[in-house]
Amino acid sequence: MYTIKGLLQKDVYVFKNFKGNIIFSIVMFLFLITMASFQMDCFLAGSILFLIFFGMNSISTFSYDENADSDKYLLSLPITRKEIVFSKYLFVFLNSFLSIAIGILVSFIITLWVRGTVNRFADSLRICCLSFTSVSFLMCSNIPCIYKWGVEKGRMQSVIIPAVFIFVVGIFGGILLLLFPEIYQELDLLSLFKISPIICLLLNILFYGVSYMISYHIFAKKSL
């Protein structure tokens, strides 16, 4: 666990390098959310903004590792391939989670301060969960591509793979709709939305679990 802590710290140091940009962005976002809140309820938009802007930044740590060929060096220390891959996933998850958590907190405080109340707070939180899961899906499809093809080529592939996945799921759903229209009539979307945090939790476990196993499988065989 001590090694994992060190590996996480290594990636935090990369972020530390952008601390000026990060602080500037946070101040700018806080200002924008505050201004916009005078016109409308910005709780949801603010939370998602933080998630997308800061949560997806963790991929940049792969670039820094690749440029310095750090994985090769790390493997010459008492560190295993499993620990390297695990720490990356943990970092990506923690970064996304903290981003949305901070986004929710600051947006909540600003909205409450400016407007006195947050409209449909519970529903907004559910949408935050869905957004978080969507980001997890993108990140989890991105990471194995990076391990397989490197950061540059991997990024291209990681656009294609989710697109193909969504296309296939869309086609499959469309066929189901044509063949069994009664399924959709019986589907209670409101009930599903109410239990969406649980569905999101399960989907996140699935995405991270499957993606980690694929990445580890790739990295374990990789010649460095």
Add this chain to the structure above:
Amino acid sequence: MEYNLEITDLEKKYQDFHLNHINIKLPQGKIIGLLGQNGSGKTTTIKALLNLISYDKGNIKIFGKKSTELTKEDRENIGVVLDDSFFSPILNVNDINKLMKHFYQHWNEKLYYDMIKKFKIPCNKPLKEFSNGMKMKIKVLCAIAHEPKLLILDEPTNGLDPIFRYEIVDLFADFVSNKENSILMTTHITSDLEHLVDEVIFIDQGRILLDIPKKQLEDEYGIIEVLPEHFNTIKKEEYKKCLKYKNIYFILVTSKQEFQKKYPKFEIRKPSLEEMMLLLVKGE
């Protein structure tokens, strides 16, 4: 004799390169220099013994254990310098110290900072602002500061100026002085090895050309420089390699005393490692 590292019949095939029957035995207290031109197989050998690449045949033992079966505790006793790989250049010396404390149980912070001070390395500057020589010094310090028993160094003096090289070579000599530690280092800068190594291995195109203790090399090997008209008087079986350069034949002999007896008129001198490498690789 106890060996810190044993490589037996190591083979690795690529499409355009074949590392072929590499055998290295590194006893405690010794330094072996793996010498060869770029692309000769030095780094591939290092990568194989660090399990960075898989290999097709052979056996690698470190501290008597198969390299693939080393525990974290075993790996604590190895220090590595890789020419082309390190931490991200945005980190500084203090950051690296904090990370290494997590990675090594026996990280000696005092030793690390003592050496940082000795080599006058600034602590708060990011690595990207350092010269190649400074970066290499930090790499070497990181390999030594957890007090390992075996150092594996891939081109540790690459990019260093002569003063830096002297300091680092001195550090390595000090490292093995306890007679338990040992070093395997690769380089194509032969002058670094002249006064440092106990054994030298010449490698080219994935094959070991010559593996010889430095003392034996100094005692038995010699070089003769002769003009073409004299060259024709020497029988082929009397020398190992010869190379014509600027109308002078450079001849490598493996038993200088015997050669001197047969050809007393030629002056035999001690070969430098650079000349040895050149003759072994390019000679006929």
